[in-house]
Amino acid sequence: MKTIIFTGGGSGGHVIPALTIIQKLKESKKNYQIVYFGSYKGIESTIVPEQVDRYIGISTGKIRRYLSFENVKDIFKIGLGLIQSFIKLLSYSSKDTVIFSTGGFVSVPVVIAGKITGKKVYVHEQTTRMGLANKVSSYFANKVFVSFEESLKFIKGNAFYSGYPVRSECFDHQLRVKTFKHIDLSTIDKPLFFITGGGNGSLLINERIKEVLDELKEQYVVIHQVGKNFLKEYESFNDESYLALDFVQEGMIDLFKKAEVILSRAGAGTVCELMALKKKSIFIPLKIAQKNEQYHNAMAAKELCGSVVCTEDELQNKSLTALIEELKVSQDKGYGSGVKDGLEYLKNEIEAVLE
Template sequence: MRIIVTGGGTGGHVYPALAFISYLKKITPGAEVLYIGTEKGLESKIVPKAGLSFETIDVQGLKRSMSPQNIKTIFKFIKSTNQAKKIIKDFSPDIVLGTGGYVSAPVIYGASRLNIPTVIHEQNSIPGMTNKFLSRFATKIAVGFQEAANYFPEEKTHFTGNPRSQEIADIDAEEAISEFGMSLDKKTVLIFGGSRGALKINQAMVEALPKFVGKNYQVIYASGEIYYNEFKEVFEKYNIEPNIAIRSYIENMSEVMSNADILVSRAGATTLAEVTSLGIPSILIPSPYVTADHQTKNAEALKKSGAALIITDAELTGDKIIKQIERILDDGKMYRNMSDASIREGVLDSSVRLLKVINRCLE
């Protein structure tokens, strides 16, 4: 199989793509993969490190408000579609897979104009602008949340879950939390606000840190590099506590998460795919700054199933974080019920399902 994969801008689009590629290469060692992204997106750093062939196109996203910048965006879209077509013709793929982000628009659209089968994958419960646009051109549509299927044509939409679920479920790395000087005998709470961090979560953590000291559970916190420097004095003061570890960024987040007992985080689709694949109860703080408030919808899906509690960004405080953590840890029945609900939400064969959708396009 020769496949072009595209998607970028954030880890939420890139990591599911890489997870699927990893699975594809395991079961089809001869598969040839080309990844198309942008120079400025996160994919430009992550994809080459994964040892994949990587090409870039010059494209930018539309502004949601009326802006003169959108005129430039339209011209760039036309130019980038032509760039994408040239790359596609040179590589001659059997199929093209898009995992979201504005970079995937000219690639999927260009492939459809060249009569090459295409699949798009929507991770969130509410589709973004790019996938809504591409849905009319894609051969098949895969969704990570059942709710997202309501936004696409029924006849070509398939529920697959998120490929990160299958990838992270296979991880077993007990030594990961030992690297933080943490005990394997204590409950571990993992807290983070995304790869770049979140100001409101950092502010709440500054309030919470003195109260975490001496607890019978341990806390690992990733602040984001920008915020670590902003709150460095406070973080370094409490980082020496035996039950608290604070880092700006955790490189092996998947391994650390596989050892966590509770997750406190934003409600990005990839994070939720990971936490449910592991059956971890979660306390979700949806970002109010994302398109169509999709993180709230993502979080509500898990809350409805009983797998998560929600703290809104507006009501977030250090005391609220501690109260919800201890509410779960102090109630064994609640913890077990949330864990069971979480694992029920996980889709542990998501890459298998996505490959089946791709193979249907190739039949």
């Protein structure tokens, strides 16, 4: 049987593109076995298993660019993950197997073990600036695909401009998920304000929203992806004009479509999908993101769509009300040509290996 092994995790930004491609592959109705290598406790361990034929958990550690005692411990975790990956991959035929990585530190042992065991290995980089995990993986990959054309200059030899695998529902006006617990998008009588700090939530964004929540609820129905670690606190604010959610898997695109105002981090997936929807938004890039990648993602959206970009430092002296007003008066530039939908391209590249 032909086998497609996906790996990637640590955040929704690495997992969602993998799941998007998996769904596209399933639509082809070909007899593939789809396997996923992920961490034991990361976000992928909760949302991926039901979407694939087999989920394999491995040990994972984080590679840091700075000195830390945690690096010593994580070297052993990464080593264990490499051994686990190697043993598991031996049972899959090199001829009939392809490995596709969407990044995150859990993917590195799988990519290296894949190369050692003779598998074809593909890596996809979602952001404008390549993360450290994918940088390491790129040396073991047959091909590296990038979402932004400008990223090609950071990779030598084996890089290809694929675009980002945008979910197909970004290209129509239909709402697939209309109801989120007690809030029905088709019947709300105020405009929707959707907030997300990413799949794991953002303490900074959550705290700023809490400060002005009563004011926001006077004007909007607020749906707020807070992250699982913050859910208990923010659920206590739930009422007819506010809903706190830990993680939105099904229906994120519907919230993007319906929202009059969107406030978000600037992960590559969120940025690309909002640009595909021609939706200008407020982005607060994660300051500690590698190579300031989220800032560069957000600036691409500002250039193409007229989105508002506010750094974490700038947020200290800016009110959310001011940012909303800035969004309303910003020039609506529409959807530009700088973002390429890579879903069909990536599906075809994977299938071509197995023909």
